[in-house]
Amino acid sequence: MSIDTPSRPSDATTTGAPATVVRPSTRPVGAPRRRNPKVWGPPIGVLALIIGFWYLLSMVVLAPDRRFLLPPPHQVVTDGLLNGPVIRDISRSLGLTALVAVTGLAVAIVIGIAWGVGMSQARWIELSLFPYAVVLQCIPILALVPLIGFWFGYDFTARMIVCVMIALFPMVSNTLFGLQSVDVSQRELFRLQHASRWTTLTKLQFPAALPAIFAGLRISAGLAVVGAIVGDFFFRRGTPGLGSLMSVYQSRLQAAELFTAIIVAALFGVVVFWLFGVLRGLAVGGWYDTSGS
Amino acid sequence: MTAIAPATTDRVTGSTILDFRDVALTFPDGTTALSGVDLTVARGEFVSVVGPSGCGKSTLLRIASGLETATQGVMTADTSRIGYVFQDATLLPWRSVTANVELLAELHGMSRADRKAKARAAIELVGLTGFEKHLPRALSGGMRMRASLARSLTLDPELFLFDEPFGALDEITRERLNDELLRLYTDKQFGALFITHSVSEAVYISTKVVVMSGRPGRIVASFDVPFPTPRDPDIRFTAEFAELVGAVSHALRGDHS
Numbered sequence: 001m002s003i004d005t006p007s008r009p010s011d012a013t014t015t016g017a018p019a020t021v022v023r024p025s026t027r028p029v030g031a032p033r034r035r036n037p038k039v040w041g042p043p044i045g046v047l048a049l050i051i052g053f054w055y056l057l058s059m060v061v062l063a064p065d066r067r068f069l070l071p072p073p074h075q076v077v078t079d080g081l082l083n084g085p086v087i088r089d090i091s092r093s094l095g096l097t098a099l100v101a102v103t104g105l106a107v108a109i110v111i112g113i114a115w116g117v118g119m120s121q122a123r124w125i126e127l128s129l130f131p132y133a134v135v136l137q138c139i140p141i142l143a144l145v146p147l148i149g150f151w152f153g154y155d156f157t158a159r160m161i162v163c164v165m166i167a168l169f170p171m172v173s174n175t176l177f178g179l180q181s182v183d184v185s186q187r188e189l190f191r192l193q194h195a196s197r198w199t200t201l202t203k204l205q206f207p208a209a210l211p212a213i214f215a216g217l218r219i220s221a222g223l224a225v226v227g228a229i230v231g232d233f234f235f236r237r238g239t240p241g242l243g244s245l246m247s248v249y250q251s252r253l254q255a256a257e258l259f260t261a262i263i264v265a266a267l268f269g270v271v272v273f274w275l276f277g278v279l280r281g282l283a284v285g286g287w288y289d290t291s292g293s
Numbered sequence: 294m295t296a297i298a299p300a301t302t303d304r305v306t307g308s309t310i311l312d313f314r315d316v317a318l319t320f321p322d323g324t325t326a327l328s329g330v331d332l333t334v335a336r337g338e339f340v341s342v343v344g345p346s347g348c349g350k351s352t353l354l355r356i357a358s359g360l361e362t363a364t365q366g367v368m369t370a371d372t373s374r375i376g377y378v379f380q381d382a383t384l385l386p387w388r389s390v391t392a393n394v395e396l397l398a399e400l401h402g403m404s405r406a407d408r409k410a411k412a413r414a415a416i417e418l419v420g421l422t423g424f425e426k427h428l429p430r431a432l433s434g435g436m437r438m439r440a441s442l443a444r445s446l447t448l449d450p451e452l453f454l455f456d457e458p459f460g461a462l463d464e465i466t467r468e469r470l471n472d473e474l475l476r477l478y479t480d481k482q483f484g485a486l487f488i489t490h491s492v493s494e495a496v497y498i499s500t501k502v503v504v505m506s507g508r509p510g511r512i513v514a515s516f517d518v519p520f521p522t523p524r525d526p527d528i529r530f531t532a533e534f535a536e537l538v539g540a541v542s543h544a545l546r547g548d549h550s
Contacts, residue, residue: 185379188360192377193400203400207387287386287428 071256080260089245090264097241098268100156101228104163108220111164112171113213119172120179120205121197130176137169141227145234154237162231167224174216178209211288214280221276225269307336309371310452310484311357316366317509318352325509326352330366332503332512334484336451341487341495341502343545349510350488354454357486376450376483378458382437384429384444390416391425394443401448408447415443419473435466439473446477455487459494467491471498472526479523492541497529504544514544 051073058072071079080086115133119126145162152158182205190200232243240248242265249258311334318327326349334340342350355361356368358377384393391412398408416422419439429437438458445453459467475498478485489495495502496518504514516537520528528534 183383185381185383186385189377189379189383190400191360192358192375193397195400199400203396204385207385210387284387287430 068253068255071259076256076259076263079256081263083257083260086257086260090242090261093240093242093245093261094264094268096239097225097228097232097243097265100159100163100232100241101224101268101272103156104160104227105167105221105224107160108164108167108171108224109217112168112216112220113175115168115172116175116179117201117206119176120201126176133169133172136165141165142230142234145231148231149235149237154235155239158235159228159231159238159241163224163227166227166230167220170216170219170223171213174212174219175209178212179205181212182208210284211280214276214284218273218276218280221272222269225265225272229265309333310336310338311371311486312367312369313353313356314367314369316353316356316363316368318349318356318361319364327356327363328509328511330510330512334452334486336484337482339478339485339487339498339500341489341499342505343489343492343495343502343541344505344510345507345545346490348505348507350505351456352510353505354456354486354488358454370452372451374448374451376445376448376453378441378445378453378455380457380460382429382434382441384437384440386429389426389428390421390432390440390443393429393440394447397444398447411447412443415446416440418446418477419443433466434462435470438462438470442474442477450483453483453485453487455485455489457488457490460490467494468526474498475522475524492545493529493538496534496538496541497524502541504541506547513547514541516541516544 054070054073058067058070062070115129119129141162144165148158148161152161179201186204186208187200190204195203228241229243229246232241233247234243236244236247238244242261246258246261246265249255249261311332313330313332316327316330316332317325319325330353332340332353342353344350352361354377356363357370358375359370385396388396391409394412394415395408398411403411413425416425419442421436421439421443424432424436429440432440441458459470462470471494478498487495487499492502496516499518500522502516502518503512504516505511506513518537519533
């Protein structure tokens with residue numbers, strides 16, 4: 001009976017069982033639903049391969065007396081991730097590292113965008129300042145870390161400075177690139193209306209640069225996490241963050257704990273990266289087309 | 294070398310709104326884009342410029358708009374209400390149709406209520422009602438051009454400058470937009486300088502067609518278009534129309550026998 005009236009789905013749903021027969025095919029069968037396995041499948045497969053390889057190295061390649069160099073994954077889980085005191089230590093240091101990373105990233109964003117905007121305003125400013133952005137990118141920050149500790153102490157400020165120095169360049173270069181990539185005729189459209197520099201910047205250049213700025217932001221966010229850990233790792237002083245904790249585990253040959261700290265740090269980086277991906281989607285996803293990410 | 298078509302327009306045109314006197318432009322690298330150009334556009338006159346690509350017809354428009362300055366001669370525009378329609382729609386991709394149409398009024402500091410009203414009227418005029426909230430990427434090429442036209446209309450231009458606005462569109466869309474533009478022109482009676490590389494488009498929508506030669510760009514011929522406005526789209530299939538298109542095409546090829 002309900003098969004005779006397929007155009008009235010309300011009938012079909014109230015009759016219960018036959019509903020599955022009558023449901024009009026509004027979309028190609030299966031296609032959209034199968035997206036998730038397609039997205040998650042390959043990376044999970046790779047993870048399985050990595051874990052398999054890890055077991056191989058740990059259980060087959062390494063002799064039992066050297067197994068402490070690379071404990072098998074289940075030992076990392078039991079001795080690290082499921083070990084209360086270890087996880088407490090790690091989460092306390094993660095809190096501090098996260099605070100350094102977030103503050104450092106915020107400072108890098110402000111300085112980076114200001115630097116990029118400044119350079120976009122005149123050719124001579126760009127010529128004067130761009131080389132130093134490149135220099136900042138090229139000098140080995142690690143070499144400067146002891147110096148920074150020496151000048152600023154070994155706590156929050158110094159760690160944040162290391163973090164900013166590592167995270168800054170993508171913000172500077174992407175902001176500049178974004179501001180300069182505005183379409184010529186759109187620029188002329190503003191010129192024809194005698195729009196001021198400020199108006200052109202706020203109503204045209206800056207919005208147009210947002211996709212590039214967000215791309216830079218994502219890279220900087222990942223680097224900020226690296227920066228927060230690196231400074232701390234080398235200082236080995238002050239309140240322990242993830243970096244000094246890793247350094248301690250390393251010196252005590254606590255491989256399982258070290259691996260746990262590394263995994264937590266990596267997960268934190270991934271979360272930050274993902275978070276900025278979502279932010280980017282909210283800010284420019286509506287009008288800016290990307291096939292990737 | 295100036296060939297004038299026998300027929301003259303029966304349209305009553307006003308005073309000069311755009312005047313080029315012996316205008317030349319040489320770029321800093323030494324290339325001469327234009328030389329000795331004399332051209333006037335009267336109020337309510339629709340002048341098309343056809344010429345081979347790279348002949349400097351866009352440069353002519355850029356001088357008229359003030360984007361470029363002539364290196365010789367004088368260009369006078371007797372109005373500040375100039376609408377400029379670019380080759381591409383130049384819509385800001387992050388703004389909706391309404392917000393894009395409001396942009397120029399916004400840049401001129403018009404009040405919110407005023408520019409809303411202006412934008413609504415202009416959107417209706419170009420037939421985009423119902424698409425106000427769409428982003429440019431959701432529109433077809435023809436619709437984007439309509440939005441671009443609407444944006445210029447909010448300034449009530451007395452002089453319109455068109456830089457091959459329909460060049461990138463398909464034939465059908467282009468003809469439809471030609472009709473829309475003719476309708477707007479009949480309605481508003483603005484002066485217009487229209488750059489195109491299509492001779493039939495030029496003859497169909499203009500009251501005067503000017504032919505330019507290749508580099509350096511010079512004006513080699515000028516034809517008055519005798520058809521009245523509003524125009525019946527079917528005039529495109531008349532012998533008179535074909536004859537004028539032929540004459541313009543001949544002039545374009547440098548064949549002025």
